[in-house]
Amino acid sequence: MNFFEIFDFEPAFDLDVNTLSARYKNLQRAFHPDQYASANESQKLLALRKATEINDAYATLKSATSRAEYLLKLAGLDISHETTTVKDPSFLMQQMEYRERLEDISALSDPYDAIVAFEEELEAEQAELEALIGRELKSAHYEQAANAVRKLKFVNKLQTELERLEDEASEI
Amino acid sequence: MALLQISEPGQTDAPHERRIAVGIDLGTTNSLVATVRSGEAKTLADEAGRTILPSVVRYTPEQIVVGYSALENAASDSENTIISAKRFMGRSVEDVVKTYPELPYNFVGEPKELARIATLAGVKSPIEVSADILSALKNRAEQALGDEIQGAVITVPAYFDDAQRQCTKDAARLAGLKVLRLLNEPTAAAIAYGLDSKQEGQIAVYDLGGGTFDISILKLEKGVFEVLSTGGDSALGGDDFDQAIIDWIKASGKLPGTLSSRMRRVIKETAKSVKEQLSDAETVNFTLALDDNSELDFSLSKTEFESLVEPLIKRTLIACRRALKDAGLKAQDIKDVVLVGGSTRVPAVRARVADYFSKQPLSSIDPDQVVAIGASQQADILVGNKPDSDMVLLDVIPLSLGLETMGGLCEKIIQRNTTIPVAKAQEFTTFKDGQTAMAVHVVQGERELVKDCRSLAKFELRGIPPMAAGAAHVRVTFQVDADGLLSVTAMEKSTGIQSSIQVKPSYGLEESEILQMLQASVENAKEDVNARKLAEQIVEAKRMLESLGNALKQDKHLLSEQAYEDLVADLNTLARLCEGDDEQAIKEQIEHIDNKSQDFAAARMDDSIRKALQGQQVDEI
Numbered sequence: 001m002n003f004f005e006i007f008d009f010e011p012a013f014d015l016d017v018n019t020l021s022a023r024y025k026n027l028q029r030a031f032h033p034d035q036y037a038s039a040n041e042s043q044k045l046l047a048l049r050k051a052t053e054i055n056d057a058y059a060t061l062k063s064a065t066s067r068a069e070y071l072l073k074l075a076g077l078d079i080s081h082e083t084t085t086v087k088d089p090s091f092l093m094q095q096m097e098y099r100e101r102l103e104d105i106s107a108l109s110d111p112y113d114a115i116v117a118f119e120e121e122l123e124a125e126q127a128e129l130e131a132l133i134g135r136e137l138k139s140a141h142y143e144q145a146a147n148a149v150r151k152l153k154f155v156n157k158l159q160t161e162l163e164r165l166e167d168e169a170s171e172i
Numbered sequence: 173m174a175l176l177q178i179s180e181p182g183q184t185d186a187p188h189e190r191r192i193a194v195g196i197d198l199g200t201t202n203s204l205v206a207t208v209r210s211g212e213a214k215t216l217a218d219e220a221g222r223t224i225l226p227s228v229v230r231y232t233p234e235q236i237v238v239g240y241s242a243l244e245n246a247a248s249d250s251e252n253t254i255i256s257a258k259r260f261m262g263r264s265v266e267d268v269v270k271t272y273p274e275l276p277y278n279f280v281g282e283p284k285e286l287a288r289i290a291t292l293a294g295v296k297s298p299i300e301v302s303a304d305i306l307s308a309l310k311n312r313a314e315q316a317l318g319d320e321i322q323g324a325v326i327t328v329p330a331y332f333d334d335a336q337r338q339c340t341k342d343a344a345r346l347a348g349l350k351v352l353r354l355l356n357e358p359t360a361a362a363i364a365y366g367l368d369s370k371q372e373g374q375i376a377v378y379d380l381g382g383g384t385f386d387i388s389i390l391k392l393e394k395g396v397f398e399v400l401s402t403g404g405d406s407a408l409g410g411d412d413f414d415q416a417i418i419d420w421i422k423a424s425g426k427l428p429g430t431l432s433s434r435m436r437r438v439i440k441e442t443a444k445s446v447k448e449q450l451s452d453a454e455t456v457n458f459t460l461a462l463d464d465n466s467e468l469d470f471s472l473s474k475t476e477f478e479s480l481v482e483p484l485i486k487r488t489l490i491a492c493r494r495a496l497k498d499a500g501l502k503a504q505d506i507k508d509v510v511l512v513g514g515s516t517r518v519p520a521v522r523a524r525v526a527d528y529f530s531k532q533p534l535s536s537i538d539p540d541q542v543v544a545i546g547a548s549q550q551a552d553i554l555v556g557n558k559p560d561s562d563m564v565l566l567d568v569i570p571l572s573l574g575l576e577t578m579g580g581l582c583e584k585i586i587q588r589n590t591t592i593p594v595a596k597a598q599e600f601t602t603f604k605d606g607q608t609a610m611a612v613h614v615v616q617g618e619r620e621l622v623k624d625c626r627s628l629a630k631f632e633l634r635g636i637p638p639m640a641a642g643a644a645h646v647r648v649t650f651q652v653d654a655d656g657l658l659s660v661t662a663m664e665k666s667t668g669i670q671s672s673i674q675v676k677p678s679y680g681l682e683e684s685e686i687l688q689m690l691q692a693s694v695e696n697a698k699e700d701v702n703a704r705k706l707a708e709q710i711v712e713a714k715r716m717l718e719s720l721g722n723a724l725k726q727d728k729h730l731l732s733e734q735a736y737e738d739l740v741a742d743l744n745t746l747a748r749l750c751e752g753d754d755e756q757a758i759k760e761q762i763e764h765i766d767n768k769s770q771d772f773a774a775a776r777m778d779d780s781i782r783k784a785l786q787g788q789q790v791d792e793i
Contacts, residue, residue, distance in 0.1 A: 037554035
């Protein structure tokens with residue numbers, strides 16, 4: 001069973017996360033090792049493996065980035081451990097500007113407004129990339145989709161950094 | 173007669189046959205045991221009617237004393253009376269001595285090994301001390317219930333790392349308890365308040381015990397529990413409130429820096445009693461008799477006391493804030509706050525918690541008993557007494573798991589707050605020609621450097637087929653089960669050869685030690701080992717006959733005619749063997765059937781995934 005089949009979904013990038021969560025919880029209700037607490041060892045082991053698989057599938061499909069990566073993998077394009085990176089010069093230029101902006105923000109005495117503004121920009125970019133990934137995957141343009149996923153990973157990384165800055169700012 | 177008897181794994185055919193299971197709160201200061209009787213969860217008391225068992229064990233050459241009578245000797249025989257062994261679980265000598273420099277115990281062993289204490293009854297690990305506490309609770313329960321305990325749910329702090337959880341499970345094994353589940357303390361408390369069935373939303377569990385503080389943020393939805401985040405301080409609790417009063421007494425009475433042991437004890441007991449009185453009284457007046465028979469008068473007001481403990485309460489609220497942040501929530505997102513631990517009786521604590529979360533916390537269940545009560549309710553379900561319960565507890569791993577890489581760096585393989593059970597695989601390669609073994613060091617923690625994380629275990633992979641450097645790819649799989657416990661398997665990819673793994677827990681008992689201890693305890697009890705082994709195998713065989721038999725009736729269509737006939741014949745052989753007394757033959761037949769039915773069991777699992785999803789589309793609409 002692939003991860004989509006586990007949740008009775010057609011393999012597609014567009015997926016209702018609420019339905020996914022509901023099905024996930026139903027499956028855990030049936031397969032969580034607690035349901036097998038008094039069962040014999042091999043049944044326990046089997047339940048453990050199933051519950052582990054269900055958790056892995058859920059975590060993978062829940063996030064847009066890993067869902068896209070997984071769809072690419074199903075299409076025979078595994079980019080999860082690759083070292084190649086984005087080659088689009090204008091995108092890379094922009095990333096460098098973003099990095100500088102992060103540094104500027106971390107030097108501010110009251111960075112809160114700047115963080116929120118930056119966050120909104122990144123969210124917009126994320127939404128744009130996700131829409132692009134959806135379109136490319138639908139038309140089976142896997143290489144193009146993979147490029148967009150690589151870009152999305154850059155954006156996700158920036159978002160994590162920004163969250164870290166926000167944490168630091170609120171701790172002072 | 174019913175055409176088909178369908179029973180779920182672990183549930184008996186006879187619906188009225190109740191199985192006895194208990195919930196145990198194995199606390200730092202106090203421990204309790206509870207069980208569900210006639211649908212009601214209750215803590216069990218000793219002959220004197222006390223439900224609390226102080227987590228104290230005294231070792232003398234003649235006997236092992238647990239609880240109140242051990243506590244009475246804590247001062248006179250401090251070296252042999254072990255208090256709060258829970259703090260030493262999964263901890264090294266070096267660690268313990270650094271964190272608690274004033275302990276009276278004689279720690280033995282290497283600095284980087286599990287802390288063990290030399291007593292008059294020999295060297296004792298904290299696991300054995302905990303096992304003695306668990307044994308006392310087990311005996312209490314068996315006497316009260318007049319029957320053997322079939323299983324126990326034991327609670328642990330949500331932030332307990334793998335080593336500490338493993339130690340707790342090993343302690344239960346030594347005490348002869350079958351662990352149905354290690355349950356996080358805050359989750360147990362939430363269950364006790366019935367939050368599982370009635371509500372949806374986020375709840376906070378604020379647990380201020382004698383020596384530890386825990387805050388946990390849980391999410392509840394349709395009977396599913398999810399631990400969103402945990403935090404706390406393993407060295408903050410009611411004892412620190414007492415200490416604040418002790419410091420105040422010393423300062424305001426201008427007492428000398430070093431005091432006689434009698435004075436220290438008297439002041440400590442006084443401080444505790446003053447704290448308890450201040451829950452109701454506005455001011456407490458008291459007198460201390462000094463060693464020179466002079467007397468000193470004191471008067472402590474509630475306001476003064478509250479300002480003394482204010483920094484401590486504040487520390488708990490800072491931890492609350494961090495846990496909320498980890499969960500991605502604000503204080504006002506919390507629907508309910510549950511109070512756990514005797515120290516939450518302090519009115520100032522209740523007031524500040526209510527203030528912080530802007531709502532009155534739940535406190536109708538005795539905060540000392542609430543964890544044991546919740547654990548017993550979960551035990552009742554897990555042992556199979558409540559087949560229609562659809563509660564699921566989804567837990568997360570409290571601390572990230574990582575591996576040591578070049579330069580003492582830690583590479584995270586499983587991030588903290590990942591839902592468990594979870595497995596992650598990592599590939600390793602050899603760096604020398606013909607290399608047949610390699611060592612893997614597993615650590616737990618959030619820091620970058622291995623030395624700042626907790627060492628969990630060192631694994632040695634052996635039996636790697638000799639190849640050129642870099643040619644062998646060993647795939648190591650780290651599996652964390654629903655109790656948060658780690659196990660590791662390894663396989664060389666190109667040849668498919670399973671590499672063997674030797675586990676050396678950094679701060680725990682090795683398997684061989686546990687077996688030795690179990691053997692010793694059986695010998696002491698002069699039990700007939702063989703009879704017991706045979707009985708255990710027959711129970712296991714009957715379980716298999718019941719569950720596989722039913723499965724075959726139910727899902728015959730998943731098997732070929734031949735495979736079905738074979739399994740039925742194998743089961744008949746097993747049933748016949750159970751009439752005899754050949755323990756080994758029964759065991760072998762069970763293993764044989766187990767191997768043969770693997771594919772059938774897997775097919776059934778996949779089939780039930782489809783079934784579990786059927787009908788739910790209706791739910792969703």
